[in-house]
Amino acid sequence: MKFNKPILATMALGLSAGAVGADGHMASDMTLVSWGGAYQQSQISAYADPYVANNPGVTVTWDESSAEAVAKLRAMNEAGSITWDVVDVVAADALRLCDEGLALEIDADEVLAAAPDGTSASDDFGDLLVGDCFIPQIVYSTTFGYRTDMVPDGVDAPSNICDVFDLETYPGMRALEKRPINNVEWALLCDGVAKEDVYDVLATEEGQEQALAKLDTIRDSVIWWSAGADTPQLLADGEIFMGSTYNGRLFAAIEEQGQPIGMMWDAQVFDLDGWIIPEGLSDERLARALDFVKFATDTQRLADQAKYISYGPARVSSAPLVGKHATLGIDMAPHMPTDPNNAANTFLYNYEFWADYRDDIDAKFQAWLAQ
Amino acid sequence: MSDTTGSGPMLAADGTPLKESLGRALRRQKIRALALIAPLLLFVLLTFVIPIVSMLVRSVENQIVSDTLPGTIAALSEWDSTQGNAPSEDVFQNLFFDMFNAAEAKEHTKLGTRLNYENTGLASLFRTSGRSMDDIGEVFQDAIEDTDARFDDGAFWYEMMSGAGGDTLVADRRARWATLTGDSMSGDIGFTPSQEIAALLPMTATAYTDFAIWTAIEDDDVVAEEDPWEAVYVALAVDLRDPSRAAAIAGYNGAGADALQTLTATEMPDLTFADAFADLDEDWVSPDVWETVQVYSPSYTSGYFLNSVDRELTIDGVEARPQNEQLYIKLFGRTLWMSLIITSSCILLGYPVAWLLANLPVRTANVLMILVLLPFWTSLLVRTSAWKVLLQQQGVINELLVWLGFVDDANRLILMNNSTGTIIAMTHILLPFMILPLYSVMKTIPPTYLRAAKSLGATNWTAFWRVYFPQSVPGIGAGSILVFILAIGYYITPEIVGGTDGVFISNRIAYHISRSLNWGLAAALGTILLVLVLALYWVYDQIVGIDNVKLGG
Numbered sequence: 001m002k003f004n005k006p007i008l009a010t011m012a013l014g015l016s017a018g019a020v021g022a023d024g025h026m027a028s029d030m031t032l033v034s035w036g037g038a039y040q041q042s043q044i045s046a047y048a049d050p051y052v053a054n055n056p057g058v059t060v061t062w063d064e065s066s067a068e069a070v071a072k073l074r075a076m077n078e079a080g081s082i083t084w085d086v087v088d089v090v091a092a093d094a095l096r097l098c099d100e101g102l103a104l105e106i107d108a109d110e111v112l113a114a115a116p117d118g119t120s121a122s123d124d125f126g127d128l129l130v131g132d133c134f135i136p137q138i139v140y141s142t143t144f145g146y147r148t149d150m151v152p153d154g155v156d157a158p159s160n161i162c163d164v165f166d167l168e169t170y171p172g173m174r175a176l177e178k179r180p181i182n183n184v185e186w187a188l189l190c191d192g193v194a195k196e197d198v199y200d201v202l203a204t205e206e207g208q209e210q211a212l213a214k215l216d217t218i219r220d221s222v223i224w225w226s227a228g229a230d231t232p233q234l235l236a237d238g239e240i241f242m243g244s245t246y247n248g249r250l251f252a253a254i255e256e257q258g259q260p261i262g263m264m265w266d267a268q269v270f271d272l273d274g275w276i277i278p279e280g281l282s283d284e285r286l287a288r289a290l291d292f293v294k295f296a297t298d299t300q301r302l303a304d305q306a307k308y309i310s311y312g313p314a315r316v317s318s319a320p321l322v323g324k325h326a327t328l329g330i331d332m333a334p335h336m337p338t339d340p341n342n343a344a345n346t347f348l349y350n351y352e353f354w355a356d357y358r359d360d361i362d363a364k365f366q367a368w369l370a371q
Numbered sequence: 372m373s374d375t376t377g378s379g380p381m382l383a384a385d386g387t388p389l390k391e392s393l394g395r396a397l398r399r400q401k402i403r404a405l406a407l408i409a410p411l412l413l414f415v416l417l418t419f420v421i422p423i424v425s426m427l428v429r430s431v432e433n434q435i436v437s438d439t440l441p442g443t444i445a446a447l448s449e450w451d452s453t454q455g456n457a458p459s460e461d462v463f464q465n466l467f468f469d470m471f472n473a474a475e476a477k478e479h480t481k482l483g484t485r486l487n488y489e490n491t492g493l494a495s496l497f498r499t500s501g502r503s504m505d506d507i508g509e510v511f512q513d514a515i516e517d518t519d520a521r522f523d524d525g526a527f528w529y530e531m532m533s534g535a536g537g538d539t540l541v542a543d544r545r546a547r548w549a550t551l552t553g554d555s556m557s558g559d560i561g562f563t564p565s566q567e568i569a570a571l572l573p574m575t576a577t578a579y580t581d582f583a584i585w586t587a588i589e590d591d592d593v594v595a596e597e598d599p600w601e602a603v604y605v606a607l608a609v610d611l612r613d614p615s616r617a618a619a620i621a622g623y624n625g626a627g628a629d630a631l632q633t634l635t636a637t638e639m640p641d642l643t644f645a646d647a648f649a650d651l652d653e654d655w656v657s658p659d660v661w662e663t664v665q666v667y668s669p670s671y672t673s674g675y676f677l678n679s680v681d682r683e684l685t686i687d688g689v690e691a692r693p694q695n696e697q698l699y700i701k702l703f704g705r706t707l708w709m710s711l712i713i714t715s716s717c718i719l720l721g722y723p724v725a726w727l728l729a730n731l732p733v734r735t736a737n738v739l740m741i742l743v744l745l746p747f748w749t750s751l752l753v754r755t756s757a758w759k760v761l762l763q764q765q766g767v768i769n770e771l772l773v774w775l776g777f778v779d780d781a782n783r784l785i786l787m788n789n790s791t792g793t794i795i796a797m798t799h800i801l802l803p804f805m806i807l808p809l810y811s812v813m814k815t816i817p818p819t820y821l822r823a824a825k826s827l828g829a830t831n832w833t834a835f836w837r838v839y840f841p842q843s844v845p846g847i848g849a850g851s852i853l854v855f856i857l858a859i860g861y862y863i864t865p866e867i868v869g870g871t872d873g874v875f876i877s878n879r880i881a882y883h884i885s886r887s888l889n890w891g892l893a894a895a896l897g898t899i900l901l902v903l904v905l906a907l908y909w910v911y912d913q914i915v916g917i918d919n920v921k922l923g924g
Contacts, residue, residue, distance in 0.1 A: 071885040096888070099480035099498060173764075178871075209695070223788050224871060238765050352495055359887055360491040366879070367698040369871040 026291060027085075027284040029059040034088040036064035037229075038252060042308035043088070045326070047296035050304075054295070058288070069093060073102045073278055082278045085289045091272040094134035095351055103133035103276040104286075111135075111290055113298040115317035124299070124315045128272055130351050135293055136274040136314035138305065141337035141346070142182050143268035145235055145250040146242035148260045158242060161267035161345075162190035165218055172241025175231045178224035180211075180365040181354055182244065182269050185347060187214035189267060199353050208361055212368045224369070235261050247337050251310035255328060255335070265342040271349040272314065312338040423901070430894035433672040436664065438550050439482040440469040444668045452665060452686050457656035463644035464609065467507060471602040472581060474501035476552050476589075488889050489674065489683075490663040492654065500651050507647045508601020510640050511608040518637045519630045528603070529595040531627030532579045534565020544580045548588075560587035562594045571619055572631075578606035608639045662686045675895035699896065702876040707903070709790060709875070710858035716798045717805040717854045718847060725809035725846070730818070747803040755864045758796040762787040762868065788870030796868050801857055805850035812846030848920040852911065856904055876900060 032048065034040040040062060048060050063084065065072055070093050076082050089097065097103035106112075108129055112121035122129060128136040144164065151157050155169055163170050164186065176183050188198050188207065191214040201207035215222075223240060225231055231245035232253040247268070253259045275297070277289045295301065302313035303321035310332060313319060322332050333339055337346075383392035405412075437444050442465035450458040473479040483497025521527045541563060549556045562583040569576040582603055583594045590597075610616060617635045620628075648655035666684055667674060674684045681697040682689050691697075724743065728736050746754060761767045764783045772778040786792055816839060824834035862877035869875070876896060883893035911917070 068885045070888060074888065096484070099484055099494070100888075101477045101481065226866065237763060239763055355498075356487060356492050356495045359488055359889065362887070363696045363698065367696050370698055370701055 025284060026288040027282070028057055028288075029061065030085045030285070030288050030292060031061045031063055031083060032086050032088070032292075033063045033065050033069060033084050035066045038309055039248065039311075040064065042305050043296075045308055046305040047292075047301055050301070051292055051295050055291075070096055070100075070102075073097060074100065076278070077102055077280065082280050084278055085281065085285055086292055087276050087278060088137070088273065089276055091130045091134055091136070091274065092349065092351055092354060094274065094276050095131040095355055097276055098131045098133035099355075102279055104279050104281075105132045106135055106277070108135075111294060113294050115299050115315065117317065119317060124317050126316065128314050130272060133276050134272070134274050135276065135297055136272050137297060137302065138273050138311035138314055139270055139338055140273060140311045141247045141265075141268040141270050142177070142244055143247050143250070143337070144242050144244050144264040144266075145231065145253070145261045146264060147235055147238065147240075148262045150238070150241045157262055158264050159266060161186055161264075163264070164242060165190045165214065167218060167221060170241065171221075173221050173223055173234075173239060174218060175223045175225050175234050175240045175243025175245075177244060178226045178369070180361045181349075181358070182347075183215060184208070184211035184361065184365075185269070186267060187211040190214060195347075199350055202353070202361070203357065208364055212364065215368075232259075232261075235259065247335075248309045248311050251335050255325075255330065263342075265337070266345050267347060268337055268342070268345075269347040269349055270337065273311075274314065306332050306336070310335040310337075312336040426894045426897055429891055430675050430898050431671045431673065432891065433667060433674070434670045435482055435485050436668050437670055439473050439478050440466065440664070441547070441550075442466075443469050443664070447661065447665055447668065450661065450665065452658060452662050455658055457645065457649075457658060458661055460643055460645050462661075463648050463655075466648065467504065467605065467644050468578065468602060470501060471504045471508070471600075471605075472548075472551060472585075474504050475585060475600070476548070478551055484888070486663055486667065488887075488892070489667060490660065493660065493663065496652055496654050496660070500648070500655070503651050505601050507642075507644075507651075508605050510642055510647075512601050512604040514637075514640050515604050515607060515634065519633050521627070521630050522604070523598070525598040526595055527627065527630075528579065528599050529562070531625070531630075532564055532568055532576065533562055534567060534625070535563060536566030537564030537569050537576065537580070540564055540569055540576060540580055541584070544577065544584055548581070548584055556584060556588055558588050560584050560594060562587070565625065567623070567625055571616070571623055572607065572610040574606040574610045575603060578603045607634075611635060611639060675891040676899070678892055679895040679899055699876070699879070702874075702879060703899070703903070705790075705872075706859055706875040706877070706900075709794060709873075710855050712794055713797050713801060713858045714805075714851050714855045716794065717802055718851065720798065721802055721805035721809055721850065722843075722847070725806045725813055728806070728810045729813035729816075743803055743806050746799070751800065751863060754800055755796055755867050758792070758799070758868060759787065762792055762795065787868050788873070790869070790873040792868035792870065793865045793873035793875075796864050797858060797861060800864060801854045804853040804857060808849040808853065809843065809846040812849070813843055816842045844915075845919050848911075848915050852908070852920065855907075859900065859904060 032043075034043055044062070048062075052058055052060060066088050069087050069089050073082075073084070073087065076084070094103060098105070108122040108125060109120050112125075112135065114120055115124045125136050128139070130136070144158070144161075146158055148157065150172060152170065158164070158170055164174060184202060185198050188201055188211050189195060191210060193201050193207075193210075202211065223234060223243075225234070225243070225245070228246050228249050231240070231243035232249050234240045234243060236253060236257070236259050242264070247263070250261060250263055254261050254263070275293050277286070277293065281289060297315075299315055299317045300321065302315050303318040303323075305311070306313055306318075306322045307324070307326040313322065319338070322336065324330060325332055334341065337343065379388075381389040383389045385392070443462055446462040446465045447458055450462060470479055473482065479497050479501040480494075483494040486497070487494035516523045541560065545556050548554075560583050562580070564576045564580055579599060582597075582599050586592045586594050586597050611634055620631050620635050623631065645656065654660050662685070666686055672684065677684050677689055678692075679699050681692045681700050683692050724739075728739055728743070730736075731739065759766075763769070764785065764787075766787075768786065769778065769783045773780050773783065778784060786795065820838050820842070821834050824838045825831070829837065859875075860877055861875060862881050865874045866878055866881075869878075877900075880893050880896050880900075883889045883896070908917075
């Protein structure tokens with residue numbers, strides 16, 4: 001499939017009439033890139049299907065490569081052939097793509113739709129417009145789930161992030177992501193560092209050592225995951241007592257599969273996911289990509305996505321429109337990471353900090369893991 | 372002699388000399404043979420040789436620093452890092468113009484990312500500073516426009532700057548942009564600087580030409596209609612700082628002469644570039660940052676290779692990385708050691724199976740063969756996931772052991788997320804690569820040899836060890852090379868079942884390719900792995916002899 005695309009593109013150029021849509025200046029096919037699974041399904045239902053219904057004749061192809069999007073876009077750029085039109089990435093990757101000149105810079109007010117009440121897109125998205133290229137879509141969080149049936153007798157269910165580090169009260173295995181991001185913040189928080197000082201401390205050699213030393217106290221009880229699906233699976237198998245993962249994965253395990261899992265929202269880390277448009281598209285393809293993105297990130301569409309998955313819409317104006325789950329019929333608002341009951345104590349992924357320190361702290365983290 | 376004629380060389384049937392005719396036939400044969408292997412040759416070249424060469428090049432390539440900051444690097448060569456001071460004003464002045472162009476072309480963040488691998492914090496330093504170049508420029512722009520409002524007008528600038536004779540300057544700057552952006556930057560720009568103004572105001576002419584090329588080619592605008600960007604004003608102010616220029620300008624009578632003469636009489640802001648950069652970020656005056664820039668300024672660097680062996684390049688030469696960052700040597704060692712264990716367990720498990728396959732009656736052997744091949748045909752990911760189900764603590768094996776009473780429920784075996792998991796799963800996955808070459812070699816050993824040995828009085832063991840085993844060694848050799856080399860590069864299985872102490876160097880290579888985007892380091896690690904494999908192959912050839920390897924009959 002992949003090898004065919006450049007050939008198809010060349011053919012399309014030869015028969016350029018076929019590549020241009022009915023309105024004469026937009027490409028009639030478009031490749032969207034996302035993460036696969038339930039998340040991509042929610043995007044198909046909320047964005048792509050309605051878009052195609054409005055624009056008959058447009059063909060949408062999906063590619064499930066978001067996890068390697070940065071590397072693949074760089075390779076495509078070096079090869080001089082961009083085969084993707086709109087790419088779903090986390091904000092940190094969008095920042096990186098922007099730095100590398102691989103993503104198109106976006107003027108939010110020019111490109112994105114205003115809210116129904118006339119609020120400009122830049123005000124509606126607010127602080128979530130991270131960097132110059134990122135078009136926010138959802139707020140998700142990395143948080144903990146635990147087996148309700150494995151909570152020791154006579155002890156309350158875990159409700160504090162530091163319960164993760166408390167092996168005496170809550171014995172059992174934990175699952176943590178195999179990277180420093182989030183884990184070192186939680187470790188410092190539970191080692192007596194005030195929330196507002198966390199990144200100042202982490203910027204120092206001693207602070208990094210302090211965080212790893214705290215993680216060292218639970219090291220033998222940790223299984224390190226690298227795919228978001230690992231933790232729900234480990235919880236379902238009873239391999240671990242508690243583990244971190246994306247809140248939507250836990251929602252699916254609890255509400256859709258009925259697993260005996262509880263949510264622990266304390267110190268959840270908010271992160272953003274959204275679209276970028278690759279740099280270097282032809283005018284027709286760019287016009288189509290911009291048209292799609294404008295449609296897919298308007299107030300109603302973002303609210304619609306929450307019918308299928310428990311991630312919060314990135315627009316302020318979408319929040320009141322969040323309704324019930326499309327098949328389960330339950331109210332979605334209490335399952336959103338942004339719900340006031342869940343968001344009592346939260347972190348926001350610190351993009352600037354991690355753009356600088358990611359490689360350095362990761363090297364130390366991996367060396368620590370390998371000890 | 373009867374086969375030569377007296378009149379000359381021997382002729383073929385068509386009358387051409389036989390030697391020539393034979394040569395032609397031979398050549399035709401060679402060409403035909405070459406045409407037959409051409410698809411394979413091309414394929415190997417495209418998919419094997421070119422990627423490997425490009426990987427080798429990438430592991431030392433480092434042009435990005437000198438391509439992005441050429442003036443700065445040239446000026447920085449004067450700087451003595453041992454003094455502990457920030458570099459001179461000249462370096463910062465060059466840095467401004469380099470950074471201004473790089474920020475226009477959005478190349479400065481790439482350089483920041485590159486240098487951040489070596490010195491944490493440089494990514495944001497370059498990103499945020501790039502945005503502020505305009506601010507520095509506006510200080511000068513405002514002062515110049517306040518003195519004479521005509522400088523606010525793009526057409527006025529164009530008239531003042533254009534003329535004849537500045538073609539070499541345009542060609543130079545075009546080449547400069549091409550190096551920076553990687554585009555050809557060809558095309559008509561509709562502007563030629565005048566020779567006279569280029570001699571009078573060299574910096575300004577350069578900056579304006581930069582602006583003209585970018586405007587015409589990248590922005591597709593008409594140079595004469597656009598207001599010059601801030602760097603042009605800065606360049607003009609810098610040119611005017613030179614007191615010797617005043618006399619020359621006084622004698623100048625080309626376009627805009629009076630405006631320039633007014634400017635020479637006015638005080639320009641006395642902002643130094645060093646102060647301007649220090650205001651943006653204190654790190655710009657930190658010798659530490661400049662040491663990194665200087666160390667990584669050559670076009671080719673050994674830095675990636677040094678990082679791959681837990682060393683680093685510093686201003687004082689090669690040093691060991693801090694203890695808490697050392698990782699790669701350990702991973703290389705672990706990869707080799709575990710691959711050896713996996714290879715030996717494949718030999719131990721595969722040898723009896725291959726023997727059975729070769730010696731059972733055909734019907735039974737075929738069934739057994741299918742059992743060997745069936746997992747071989749199953750997806751690698753499926754087999755690895757299946758091992759996860761078997762090996763985990765609540766998994767099939769542990770459940771069975773607990774049920775049988777061999778293992779206490781509270782102390783279930785930890786078979787996964789460690790090196791045991793990797794060894795078990797990879798031994799299973801690579802087993803067919805051992806069994807198949809062994810089988811094809813054993814198939815050719817006549818059973819009569821064993822019978823002969825026994826009839827001559829050998830025990831079963833002696834007959835096997837002295838007669839059968841030596842004949843099967845080429846199979847072991849072939850199987851071991853296959854298994855070992857495959858194991859060394861494995862990455863999916865260790866990632867899934869390896870936990871922390873069961874991962875290989877290839878997992879870090881994958882991380883640097885797809886996550887950290889440090890392709891240079893990934894290439895260096897890959898190159899070292901390749902060299903290790905070749906070295907081991909050579910050692911193997913010395914000890915066992917490569918002629919002694921058989922993949923079949």
